[in-house]
Amino acid sequence: MTIVASLKTDPYWWEAAPPTDMPETDVAETCDVAIVGAGYTGLSAALVLARAGRSVQVFDSLRAGEGASTRNGGIASGNIRMGFGTLIERFGLERAKSIYAEGKLARERLSAFLEDENIACDQQMVGRFAGAVAPKHFEAMRREADLLNKHVDLGVSVIARKDQHSELGTDYYHGGVVRPDIGGLHPGKFHAGLFGRASDAGATVHTSTAVQGVQRDGDGYTVRTARGTVRANDVLIGTNGYTDKANAWLQRRLVPVPSRIIVTEPIGVDVMARLMPKRRMLVESRRVGYYYRPTPDGTRILFGGREGAANASPEEVVRIHMGRLVEIFPELADIQAAFSWSGFVAYSRDYMPRLFSHDGMHYAVGYCGSGVVWAWWTGRHAAFQILGQGETESAFLCDPPKAIPLYAGKPWFLPAMMKWFGFQDRMDQRPGR
């Protein structure tokens, strides 16, 4: 396993759909809604608002999509970091059911949206296999599958280790579960589609235009940007893992966690058919787990995971990722990584994606690495909140996340946490456990 000298450090997705840089246009002095962040959250909201006749300006300090929205793995899971059983313990059965039921609805609506809007983004409803890295993880997955099938009707199937090759060409896992309701898409094309629809609807997107601060001003807001000041009636914050000091209040509540992806060079058709016969999306039960998938054309493997415990260099993380890929599929020992890039996902203390208001401003953030569905969904719902009409109800409407003690935006505790999770995973994997 090697890393090619010509390793590309821009996302693989940018080959077909690079982030959009808009020509500079004047920032209008007033608008109905100012949106900070031109990722899925901001654009999804902008589309709904512009179609409802509101004047909308979206600001992004980078190119549109250059945050996580064109860097992700494209696994459209609408995953909730806490398992269903944990949600029941924490919130009770009814709320747990409503959260999971909304996930199902959000995935279905996203598919319908892509079709209705004619957004060609290689969506493939291939299902997701989650592999158990230890026997006790497999037992926990089996219990969780029973609970989900009983209460939410997701059609989860449990795959014993002996049957695993029908899912994945490896003996690495101790069995796993399949969720048929999850699929994959091309995140860059999805973002480009949203961008096009929002612009066509009349929203103005200002790229390379940082918002430097927002202040309440009577019954509206003064939004200071790098290219002028705007008076807006409403403000939506969709900055997620890229939240900066312009919103120090939110920075204390969200932890940006770096995640790195590699994409291999092309792999033979026969090998791909043997390793990933159903072209599923793939995750594993580890606390610090990997996510992976075939690229939409089925020729390469995309393999992602957190940057890890140590302050490792990008090259080192690529080597660690490649090492794990070869542990799962030993026959890839001679395959090289061709692309590698990283980006930030955002966690709040309770690991819940959420929609909330603070000081009258609207926020949709905290997707814990599963924003392909959630950012699109909560962005829309934030727009409905602003309009006061449409689907204003959501299980994710809640209080702001709590501030994290002794934290102001630089997650000094992450390396230690990663080490601790990694240690627990290794304990679970000891023989006989």
Ligand SMILES: Cc1cc2nc3c(=O)[nH]c(=O)nc-3n(C[C@H](O)[C@H](O)[C@H](O)COP(=O)(O)OP(=O)(O)OC[C@H]3O[C@@H](n4cnc5c(N)ncnc54)[C@H](O)[C@@H]3O)c2cc1C
């Ligand atoms: C490597 C990686 C892999 C991932 N894999 C998956 C996956 O397979 N499936 C899945 O569901 N999710 C995945 N995610 C998560 C998903 O990509 C995100 O949750 C989602 O894109 C968040 O969208 P967003 O619009 O809220 O934020 P982003 O797309 O991150 O956009 C936020 C934007 O806010 C802008 N911004 C911040 N501060 C300011 C400011 N002061 N002024 C102006 N602009 C500002 C930033 O420049 C940025 O462009 C992954 C993320 C990463 C990084």
